[in-house]
Amino acid sequence: MSGDEPSTLERVREIVARNLNVSPSEIPEDAPLAGFGLDSLGALEIAFEIEEAFHISIPDNRVAEFTTLRAACAAIDAVRSTQAPASSS
Amino acid sequence: MPFRRVVVTGVGQVSSLGVSLGDFRTALWRGSPGVRRLSKLDVPGVPEPIGADVPDFNPSEMLPGKNLATVSRGGQFGYAAAAQAFRMSGLGTLDNRAGIYVGTGFGGIFETEETYRACFSREGSRPRPTTIPTAMANAPAGFLASEFRLRGPNLTFTVACASSSHAIGEAFRVVRQGETDLMFAGGVEAPLTPIVLSAWAAMRVLAPAGTDPAASCRPFSADRKGIVVGEGSGFLILEELRSAERRGASVLAEIVGYGRNADAGHPTHPDPDGVRTCLRLALEDAGIPPSSVGYVNAHGTGTPVNDLVEAEALADVLGERPTLLVSSTKAAHGHAMGASGAFEAIATVLALREGTAPPTANLAEPDPALPHLGYVRGEPAAMRTTCALSNSFAFGGNNAVLVFRAMDPLGR
Numbered sequence: 001m002s003g004d005e006p007s008t009l010e011r012v013r014e015i016v017a018r019n020l021n022v023s024p025s026e027i028p029e030d031a032p033l034a035g036f037g038l039d040s041l042g043a044l045e046i047a048f049e050i051e052e053a054f055h056i057s058i059p060d061n062r063v064a065e066f067t068t069l070r071a072a073c074a075a076i077d078a079v080r081s082t083q084a085p086a087s088s089s
Numbered sequence: 090m091p092f093r094r095v096v097v098t099g100v101g102q103v104s105s106l107g108v109s110l111g112d113f114r115t116a117l118w119r120g121s122p123g124v125r126r127l128s129k130l131d132v133p134g135v136p137e138p139i140g141a142d143v144p145d146f147n148p149s150e151m152l153p154g155k156n157l158a159t160v161s162r163g164g165q166f167g168y169a170a171a172a173q174a175f176r177m178s179g180l181g182t183l184d185n186r187a188g189i190y191v192g193t194g195f196g197g198i199f200e201t202e203e204t205y206r207a208c209f210s211r212e213g214s215r216p217r218p219t220t221i222p223t224a225m226a227n228a229p230a231g232f233l234a235s236e237f238r239l240r241g242p243n244l245t246f247t248v249a250c251a252s253s254s255h256a257i258g259e260a261f262r263v264v265r266q267g268e269t270d271l272m273f274a275g276g277v278e279a280p281l282t283p284i285v286l287s288a289w290a291a292m293r294v295l296a297p298a299g300t301d302p303a304a305s306c307r308p309f310s311a312d313r314k315g316i317v318v319g320e321g322s323g324f325l326i327l328e329e330l331r332s333a334e335r336r337g338a339s340v341l342a343e344i345v346g347y348g349r350n351a352d353a354g355h356p357t358h359p360d361p362d363g364v365r366t367c368l369r370l371a372l373e374d375a376g377i378p379p380s381s382v383g384y385v386n387a388h389g390t391g392t393p394v395n396d397l398v399e400a401e402a403l404a405d406v407l408g409e410r411p412t413l414l415v416s417s418t419k420a421a422h423g424h425a426m427g428a429s430g431a432f433e434a435i436a437t438v439l440a441l442r443e444g445t446a447p448p449t450a451n452l453a454e455p456d457p458a459l460p461h462l463g464y465v466r467g468e469p470a471a472m473r474t475t476c477a478l479s480n481s482f483a484f485g486g487n488n489a490v491l492v493f494r495a496m497d498p499l500g501r
Contacts, residue, residue, distance in 0.1 A: 019156050021149055042156040044218035 008054075008073050015049045016069060029070045038066075050076060056083050094345075095264045096496065098338045099180075099326035100435045101173025103166050104422045105141035105319050110173060113422070113432075114439055118469050120450040122303040122421045124317050133287040135295070139302040140281050141319030141423025161223040162199045163277035164232040166322035166428075167191065171233050171273055178326040179338055186269035188241030189234055190260040192252030192276035194427035194483075196226030196245075199279040206283075229277045229322075241269045247427070250388070251483035252276050253323065254430030258347030258491055260327050270332040275324030275431035289318060292357075294392055304451050306424075308389040308417035309396050309464050311456040316390045319423020323431030325438070342438040343494045345476070346375025352486030359395060359482050364402040371478065371490035372406075379407045382492075383474030384446045386437045388482045389417020390424055397459060399480065404460035412473060416465040420450035430481040434491055437479040441495040445469040446477075 006014075009029065017024040020036045027036065038046075047063045050056075050072075056079050065075040105123030106116040116123060124141050132138040148157055148165040151172075157165070171189075200223045208214045222228060227245040234243050242263055246255045253276025260274035280286075289295050296305040296315040306317040333340055348371030352363035372379060385407070388399055400415070407413055418436045425432060440446045452466040463470065475495040482488050 019158055021153060021155055021157055037154050037156060039156075039159075041159050041219060041222060045156070045158045048218050 008076060009069060011053060012050065012072050012076065013069055015053065016046055016072070019046050019049070027069060030068050032068060033066065054080065056080055092265045093267060094330035094343060095261050095327050096330050096333050096343045097325050097341045097438050098328045098333050099174035099176070099178030100324070100341065100438055101170040101177065102321065102323040102432060102435055103143050103146060103169045104321035104323070104425065104432060105143060106422055108143065108146060108169060113435070117418050117421055117436055117447040118445070120421065120448040120467070122306065122450045124303045124305060124423060126298065126302055127281065130281065130283055130286065132283045132290070135286060135290045137298045138286055139298045139305060139317060140286070141317055141425065142281055143321050158217070158219050159222065160232055161197050161228045162279035163193060163197065163322070164229040166279065166320070167229040167233050167277040167324070168236060170275060170322040171237065171324040174273070174324040174326050175237060180326070183238055183271060186241040187239050187271040188243055188263070188269055189230055189239045189273040190242065190244050190246065190256040191230040191233070192246045192248065192254070192256035192427045192430060193226055193229065193278055194247060194249045194252050195278060195280045195285065196247060197224030197228055198285055199282055200224040202282045202284050233273065237273065239273060242272070248487045249483035249485050250424065250426055250429055251481035251487050251489040252427035252430065254434065254479065254481035254489035254491055255349060257325060257430065257434055258349060258489055261344045261347055264327050264329050270329040272327045273324055274327055275322060276428040277322040278426045278428040279320050280318055280426050281320050286318060296391060306391045306420045307451045308387070308391040308420050308449050309400070309452055309455050309459060311454070311458070313391045313393060313396060313456070315392050316419070316424040319425035320428070321422070321425050321432070322428050323435050325431065325434060340496045342441045343496055344491065345377070345494045346371045346492030348374055348488070348490040350488050352488070354486055356486065357484050359398045360486065361398050361402055363486060363488055364398060364482055365406050367488035367490050368402060368406040371492050375492040377476055377492065381474050381476045382407050382413065382478055383472045384414040384437070384440055384477040386433045386440070386477065386479045387415050387417045388480045389419055389449065391417070391419060395482070396456070399482065400459040400462060403462060409460045409462065411461060411463045414446040414463040414465050414470050414472060416447055416449040418447060430479065430489065433479045433481070437477045437493050440472065441475065441477055441493055444472050446472055
């Protein structure tokens, strides 16, 4: 793959926006995602897609931290720091 | 206490004929099928699959800001249909007793099959968190209750091809008996998946594609060879007459009877006696004589057996007469399983409102082996009486017949 890799924030923003059925540019980093209709089931779906995309396993208690894009990225970074990425094949 | 009268004040649908009621009405009355090749589907054992799929369906546009991963395909169809019906009804805020009954034959088969395919085709794959809440059969009923704030009776009827006819009939009884003044009633189905189509093919009941898929389903023709599977949703708003009058609603038709019974016999072969009995139960419930029925929207699947058994039962119970108009709209919207009854109930309501019965698409000459009834072909036919039936006879031997009556302008 050539070119710059998208940042964690960009990747998460794309996943969250697709799930919430809004444009990525509509979600500021610190905007509460609940304001875009995110509920507990939606958060699980987003966590699932992030696990698949980043090859990590997000503990149950971390899913509740997905309240804003910034908070979600912090949670993901924290998880990544403790987990070796799984095979991406 | 006498029964209360129940009327239809809104209808809506999404089907292979389009995503508006106008599309549906235009195609049905022209006898123009929405049956196409399904070139994107790889169906085991069916080299050229065809179906009645919903065209130009854009749920993102319809439900902006809604997390669509949490809404089943059936639920998305259902929302589109129910929203049309709700708009047509002119209703505003609903009281806490308003409810919804939904019919579906296969429930969340679309989501189930997609999950199985993903999990069994790639090592390490796992189900999405939304698999259970979208695949459960009552997912659309729950979603629609939430969207329209329907806090009253909420049940899902899974009765194969008669599912939504039973949902409508049961909702009719709930309103008639006074439990609530308002019910949404209809059906949803999203069965156009590789394995479902392949399984229907294994039963040897699918109409062959031929050179023109639109001509494949041919109810009541001598050369009929089977069904075409469809998808979509239809909903009706059923309302107690006085309640509708008080708010000045425009009434489309009255629902006056519902028959239901079981063949208690073969799982797939209809029993003539079961079908006849169900027709009689419906007439008895409506309190009308056979002679007052002017139109039957038949189950009319286009299989050799169904159409023969159904036509003979109609002749036995309603009389073998050319004044009894009969048509099957399945040739146009396909056999959408649990949604079919709702499509056909809507077609029946429109027929009563307009005073004309839609033709059976692809019917040039009725099968001479069938009894002599007024099979509508080519052009719509004028109706001479004000009562009409909508039939559904399901695998499992479950029968449902709905009776509708035209309303005069004063709603009497």
